[in-house]
Amino acid sequence: xxxxxxxxxxxxxxxxxxxxxxxxxxxxxxERFKVTKRVGELKAAAGLPPADTEREAQQxxxxxxxxxxxxxxxxxxxxxLTFIVTEVVRHHERLVAEQRE
Ligand SMILES: O=C(O)C(=O)C[C@]1(C(=O)O)C=C[C@@H](O)C=C1
Numbered sequence: 001x002x003x004x005x006x007x008x009x010x011x012x013x014x015x016x017x018x019x020x021x022x023x024x025x026x027x028x029x030x031e032r033f034k035v036t037k038r039v040g041e042l043k044a045a046a047g048l049p050p051a052d053t054e055r056e057a058q059q060x061x062x063x064x065x066x067x068x069x070x071x072x073x074x075x076x077x078x079x080x081l082t083f084i085v086t087e088v089v090r091h092h093e094r095l096v097a098e099q100r101e
Pocket of ligand 1: 036039040050051052053055056059084085088089
C-alpha cells in the first residue's frame with residue numbers, strides 16, 4: 001500500500017473511533033437531560049429557583065480538576081459544562097413560565 005492509502009486507512013479507523021465516541025456523548029447528554037428535566041419539574045413544583053450558582057461553582061471546580069487529571073484543557077471543560085448548564089437553566093425557566101400560564 002502506498003503511504004497515502006495507508007494514511008486513508010488509518011484516517012477511516014480513527015474516524016470510526018470518533019463516531020463511536022460522538023455517539024456515546026449524544027447518549028450521555030440525552031440521559032443527563034432526562035435527569036435534569038426531573039430536577040426542573042421538582043424545582044418548579046417546590047418553588048425552588050431554576051439556577052443554583054453554588055452548585056455550579058462546585059461542578060466547575062470538580063470538572064476542572066478531573067480535566068487536568070485526564071489531560072484535557074480545564075478551560076474547555078468549564079466552557080463545555082457552562083454551555084450545558086445554561087441550556088438546562090433555560091429549560092428550568094421555561095417550565096416555571098409554563099406553570100404560570
Ligand atoms: O443541580 C441542580 O440544581 C440543577 O438544576 C442541575 C444543574 C445541572 O445541569 O447540573 C442545572 C442548573 C443549576 O444551576 C445547577 C446544576
